Amino acid sequence: MVAALASAVQLHAREAMTVAKWTEDIAIYQAQLEANHIDLFHTISREEFERQLVRLRADLPNRSDAEILAELMRLTRLVGDGHTSMPLWNTPQPRFPLEFRWIDGEAVVVGASKEHADMLGAVVHRWNGRPMEEVYHQLATYVPFVENKGSEAVRVAQYLSYAALSQAVGLSENAETLLIEISYKGKMRAIEVKAIEPTAFRAAITERLTYRKDLSDNPTVIAIEGIRLALLRNASVAYIQFDRYPSFEEMSEFADKAARALDEAGTQNLVIDFRENFGGDFFIGLAFVANLVVLDKLDWKDGVYVLTSGRTFSAAMSNSAQFADILIARIIGEPTGANPCGYQDMGQFTLPNSGHLVTYSKRRFCFSDPVNDAVAPDVTVRTSRQNYVDGIDPVLTWVIEDIRRREVGASE
Structure with missing residues (x-):
């Protein structure tokens, strides 16, 4: 077991890294970021970026592969936008289970x-x-x-x-x-x-442990990989767990089925849950709601909700801000993990010797005025540790109660 883990700690299995190979990787790292990032020095200065790289090159003989990778991760963080990063997707490391x-x-x-x-x-x-x-x-x-x-x-x-x-x-x-x-x-x-x-x-x-509502036994579920729709409260509420972005073709098919289901059921309320969505292509999200805006039975004044959290990132954050405008949705939950006015549209390249992946931002978008670098909810509802333990979703519970209050008010 120890031998297997020691092998896994080697950060790339093709061949052992040397100072010369790391030096080449670092040169490519710098050149690719400077050539492809839309505005690499928007936060860190060119002089400071180069100073950090010079220091790292000088220290290569004294560092392990894992320490060099960590230092590149730290330096990439200093660029100052979330889409310019060094994730460990291509880097096999032992994990604590x-x-x-x-x-x-x-x-x-x-x-x-x-x-x-x-x-x-x-x-x-x-x-x-x-x-x-x-x-x-x-x-x-x-x-x-x-x-x-x-x-x-x-x-x-x-x-x-x-x-x-x-x-x-x-x-x-x-x-x-x-x-x-x-x-x-x-x-x-x-x-x-x-x-x-x-x-x-x-x-x-x-x-x-999860706070999320289990939809597996709901007979109304329409699902594709990453997205599940269920009709709740006698079909008066369409609840969509939007966790990952599919292809345009998959989304088109899903959106058609969803629109037909909502229209046939006469659904009045729409809840789009982005709390577990790290992003993708926000144009796919826009294509989805293009199928829904024609549904006249939905309550377009008060009945549309978007749920967000710190995990709502990239395209999911973008769609949250866009849906607040396009669908007049109220945002419920916690602030998003991404800045609505910042750098997005991720590109990537791989360092040739170590195999590590580097991502960078290709565009800058501004969807709304940020509050503390986030899309702030209209109503803040936090999910606690006890909610995970008990399997209770306080955000969806708040939404369902809000719908009930509106129904009671309308009947009086």
Whole structure:
């Protein structure tokens, strides 16, 4: 097991990296970003960017591959927009078989392997002896796809499970084991967690907590990969879990079916849930609502809602802002993780020797005036740790209650 993990820590399996190969990769990293980013130096100056690269090149002989990658992640963050990043998509790293979310300033275990299922819902207090507030601030300078405090908390929680990154930034002594101290139901305990091979991570996480409504038994569900529509409250509410963007062709077929279902049912209220959507192509979202705006039975004055959270990023944030205008939708939930006036439309390239992926922004859009670098909800409803534990969705509950209040008011 240790040998397998040691192999996985090597950040690219093709061949060992050398100073010369890293030097070539860094030169390509700089050249590609300068050639392709729409405005690379909108936040960091050219002089500071080059100074950081010179320092990294000089220090290459003294750093491990994982440390060099971490330093490039940190430097890319300094560019200052969420679509210019170095995610670990192409980088196999051992993972701790846990998933986290940062909720109300605390790291909460929301996913686990069967071995660690008893940790679900627990709050993490220490990470290898370090308080989690310190861990958060240390990791926050490296994680990708950050545009505000909301997306920062989302990405820190996501990247806690990357064992080699944790070691590279000084949060762990090794990439094989983790000692965490957790509390649940008033009891504190320390647990050692062993990292697993990266290819095994997805299948290993079998136990999860979620606040989301289970639509599997709803007979009215219309679904494609990433999007599910269900009619609730005797078909008076169309609830759409919009988690990922499909192709234009798939969306066209889904939108046709959805429009027919809503029209036949006489549905008056529309709820579009972007809380788990990290983005895609916002034109596909616009194509979807183009099929809905012709439905005269919908309550276009008060009956359209968009649900958002810190995970609402990129195109999902764009569509949230656009739907507030086009559909006169009210935004309910928490601020988006992306800035409605900023850099988007992601391009990417791969460093030839290490194989690491680099993304960059190709366009700048401005959809609405940002509030703290986010689309602010019209009504703030927060999802708590206890909501995850109990499987209760406070945001959708608020919307359903608002619809009920309007119906009662209309009947009086």
